[in-house]
Amino acid sequence: MKTIYKFIAISLCCLLFFGINACKKVEHTIDDQIVSINENTVSTIQIGKKLKVGFIALNINTFDFSIEKDGTVLLNEQISKESNQNIIEREFSIPLDESYIGEATLKITYQAGGQTVTKTQPITFEESNPQMFVVGGSTGAGWEPTNAVAMTLYGEDSKTTFETFEYLTADGGFKFLPTNVDWEGAYGLGSAAGVLLQDEDAENITVTEDGFYRLRMDSDALTYSALKLDMGVIGDATPGGWDSDTDMTFEGGKGTYVWKVSLNLKVGKIKFRANDDWAINFGGTPNEITQGGADIEITSAGLYDLTLDLTPGAYKAIIEKK
Secondary structure, three states, rough: HHHHHHHHHHHHHHHHHHHHHHHHOOOOOOOOEEEEEOOOOOOEEEEEEEEEEEEEEEOEEEEEEEEEEEOEEEEEEEEOOOOOOEEEEEEEEEOOHHHOOOOEEEEEEEEEOOEEEEEEEEEEEEEEOOOOOOEEOOOOOOOHHHHHHHHHHHHOOOOEEEEEEEEEOOOOOOOEEOOOOOOOOOOOEOOOOEEEEEEOOOOEOOOHHHHEEEEEOOOOOEEEEEEEEEEEOOEEEOOOOOOOOEEEEEEOOOOEEEEHHHEOOOOOEEEEEEEEOOOOOOEEEEOOEEEEOOOEEEEOOEEEEEEEOOOOOOOOEEEEEE
């Protein structure tokens, strides 16, 4: 029996000894040279966005960071830090480049103990779903980003050109925002009217007079335009036929989007257009009005109240016979 107890005691001592030594092998001393990517770094992001990457670096002041996909280096940058910094964050602009889309790798490379150490972390780049908003004292949204008015993309296959229709006042000013969360990435007035500067501290953009405007901006070219509009109705069902518009009246102010007119119509067709010109025109069906949409049918003659509502994302018309 004593032999058995002696054997067990020796075995436990061995396990304890080797266990302690095994644990020591994975511990890092304060002198170790280590760099790693913070686990809070996102694993999925859209192209065209800013990628924030956190790094933990011990006893290393310089290392290389790269983004690689299918053996191709998409981005490469040397990162430097102060010796007393152990946790740092860097921001990288991911371009609107479709070659990024898919599975890729975040890679860090550094020298430690005379050897080259490489560490990787997977990331997925997704197709961009670009957004843009307008906010400011000139608009119904005011200066609260969460109330910002959504813009829509225009132009064939464009991902950088946006527009909306908005009543603006000459006082207050406005800016464009890439999100409706906060002021990060805001676009304000650049070096001249029509030019944008992507800087949260940029001056406000302004218009010279109150009115209903078509706002456009290009986040790539860093340009914008504000075209003042007067809406009208035209067509062979109207008194002026296809040659002359009947003017409509805007009702409301900031935060409203409604134009109205009462007129006699005959059987035929109508459309809505801006500034007595076809560059901006609306048609379709009353419940689904679109730019450049089809002629709207009037099937019965009489006195009508016409309403055009250009609320962002919900264009519609009300055609009501009295």
